[in-house]
Amino acid sequence: MASSLTTFTDEARIALDTLSGRATGLFSPSLRLGVTGLSRAGKTVFISAFVHNLIHGGRLPLFEAQKSGRIARAFLEQQPDDAVPRFQYEDHITALVNDRVWPDSTRAISELRLTIEYESASGWNRMFSSGKLSVDIVDYPGEWLLDLPLLGKSFADFSREALEMATLPVREDLSRAWRAISAEIDPNADADEMTARRLAESFAAYLKACKLDERALSTLPPGRFLMPGDLEGSPALTFAPLAGLGDRRARNGSLHAMMERRYEAYKTHVVKPFFREHITRLDRQIVLIDAMQALNAGPGAMADLERAVTEILGCFRPGRGSFITDLFSRRIDRILVAATKADHLHHESHDRLQAIVRRLADRAVARANFTGADVDVVAMAAVRATREGTVKQGRETLPVIIGTPIAGEKIDGETFDGKTETAIFPGDLPENIDAVFDLSGPDHRQDSTDPAIRFVRFRPPKLERTAEGVTLSLPHIRLDRALQFLIGDHLA
Ligand SMILES: Nc1nc2c(ncn2[C@@H]2O[C@H](COP(=O)(O)OP(=O)(O)OP(=O)(O)O)[C@@H](O)[C@H]2O)c(=O)[nH]1
Ligand SMILES: [Mg+2]
Numbered sequence: 001m002a003s004s005l006t007t008f009t010d011e012a013r014i015a016l017d018t019l020s021g022r023a024t025g026l027f028s029p030s031l032r033l034g035v036t037g038l039s040r041a042g043k044t045v046f047i048s049a050f051v052h053n054l055i056h057g058g059r060l061p062l063f064e065a066q067k068s069g070r071i072a073r074a075f076l077e078q079q080p081d082d083a084v085p086r087f088q089y090e091d092h093i094t095a096l097v098n099d100r101v102w103p104d105s106t107r108a109i110s111e112l113r114l115t116i117e118y119e120s121a122s123g124w125n126r127m128f129s130s131g132k133l134s135v136d137i138v139d140y141p142g143e144w145l146l147d148l149p150l151l152g153k154s155f156a157d158f159s160r161e162a163l164e165m166a167t168l169p170v171r172e173d174l175s176r177a178w179r180a181i182s183a184e185i186d187p188n189a190d191a192d193e194m195t196a197r198r199l200a201e202s203f204a205a206y207l208k209a210c211k212l213d214e215r216a217l218s219t220l221p222p223g224r225f226l227m228p229g230d231l232e233g234s235p236a237l238t239f240a241p242l243a244g245l246g247d248r249r250a251r252n253g254s255l256h257a258m259m260e261r262r263y264e265a266y267k268t269h270v271v272k273p274f275f276r277e278h279i280t281r282l283d284r285q286i287v288l289i290d291a292m293q294a295l296n297a298g299p300g301a302m303a304d305l306e307r308a309v310t311e312i313l314g315c316f317r318p319g320r321g322s323f324i325t326d327l328f329s330r331r332i333d334r335i336l337v338a339a340t341k342a343d344h345l346h347h348e349s350h351d352r353l354q355a356i357v358r359r360l361a362d363r364a365v366a367r368a369n370f371t372g373a374d375v376d377v378v379a380m381a382a383v384r385a386t387r388e389g390t391v392k393q394g395r396e397t398l399p400v401i402i403g404t405p406i407a408g409e410k411i412d413g414e415t416f417d418g419k420t421e422t423a424i425f426p427g428d429l430p431e432n433i434d435a436v437f438d439l440s441g442p443d444h445r446q447d448s449t450d451p452a453i454r455f456v457r458f459r460p461p462k463l464e465r466t467a468e469g470v471t472l473s474l475p476h477i478r479l480d481r482a483l484q485f486l487i488g489d490h491l492a
Pocket of ligand 1: 103107340344380381383384458
């Protein structure tokens with residue numbers, strides 16, 4: 001009874017939200033664009049480059065409205081949601097353009113409204129459309145999205161699955177400390193705050209260790225344990241799975257009961273509101289992935305990335321009767337899976353990277369049994385930090401990329417100072433993309449002497465200035481293709 005009641009009120013709330021959404025939609029058409037991806041995937045850089053290129057009239061030949069000169073002006077406006085932090089566009093641009101450093105990591109949700117004034121391509125549309133589109137860009141951690149499956153799981157299910165995952169060979173050593181603490185604890189003992197905290201902290205430490213660079217393992221829920229936002233230290237985040245629960249019901253006052261209640265609180269107060277207030281209102285979605293890091297780490301990391309993308313797509317799948325379907329007030333009709341940071345490769349490899357992402361997305365779509373939205377892929381660099389060139393080595397001419405490696409980056413024993421431009425031969429992606437997914441192939445996480453691609457982090461590019469001293473927009477690779485897919489049709 002209790003659960004059907006919540007569902008009912010949820011639905012009523014959504015129905016109201018949808019109505020008011022439609023009503024405001026009449027006055028100024030708006031499009032809500034979700035930008036997500038696991039941490040460090042490139043969300044902040046993507047949004048900054050997206051907005052900067054539109055405001056400053058960047059070179060966007062594949063973005064039709066811009067190319068044909070129909071965009072009169074793009075500018076920032078106040079965002080519609082007062083309770084959501086604003087995406088700090090100006091700070092990020094200052095970092096990128098003036099300081100030539102990458103923006104700081106952002107650990108929560110944020111929003112920005114970009115309004116575009118344009119002229120419709122067709123006379124008919126010119127008559128009836130306002131010639132104005134507001135794009136509400138919502139940046140949120142992919143980790144939070146991966147919490148959705150928890151809504152259908154009891155605390156006992158969650159505990160059992162977490163322990164199963166923790167004992168897999170790839171995670172077994174990382175989870176040892178937490179499992180040791182967990183094994184000593186009797187779930188039926190009286191609830192005790194210090195025990196709860198000790199368990200939650202060691203569990204969170206294990207989840208964080210999985211994310212470290214050399215492992216590059218995909219994320220396990222609860223997402224807020226990795227990205228707490230403003231909830232750090234709250235009871236809803238101070239729980240952990242318990243071992244050996246079986247089918248036993250929790251005794252009142254026991255640790256088991258306490259953990260179960262907090263787990264349910266996490267679902268009610270964290271997961272559900274996040275989906276209701278943010279995800280269900282999206283029209284379009286871009287999922288950024290760090291394919292370069294996964295490729296570098298080997299097929300095991302690629303498989304992990306594929307699993308994360310499958311789970312993320314699963315969250316947008318409209319299906320009958322699921323909690324999420326009942327909640328959706330709008331329908332996401334386009335999803336773009338984008339591998340950013342392609343500027344680490346010579347352009348000869350860009351198509352290969354895109355083919356790899358295509359394969360990954362196709363498999364994820366099939367595994368998630370996903371229908372209902374167009375899914376496209378792109379290999380791009382939201383901000384292009386390198387130029388291309390060639391270097392003669394004996395008789396051979398090698399394609400290289402040229403950029404300023406970040407201070408402290410190393411390659412072949414050389415450490416860079418952050419000031420010197422350097423030409424690097426990045427290596428090629430394999431022609432046969434099966435090799436990238438072949439789990440019997442070399443795992444570079446174990447064998448780190450032989451990475452697939454030579455990977456150094458570069459500083460953001462130095463921007464050209466015109467004779468009048470105006471800085472031009474940020475250079476990119478195929479950002480225009482992403483824009484065309486995500487918003488182009490709304491500017492037709
Ligand atoms: N060369 C290059 N590097 C990029 C690009 N986009 C992102 N990066 C690198 O990836 C890092 C992470 O990018 P962010 O945009 O901060 O990623 P995020 O997804 O917002 O990360 P969190 O806020 O920590 O979740 C940056 O600091 C850059 O080093 C790109 O287009 N080109
Ligand atoms: Mg960010």
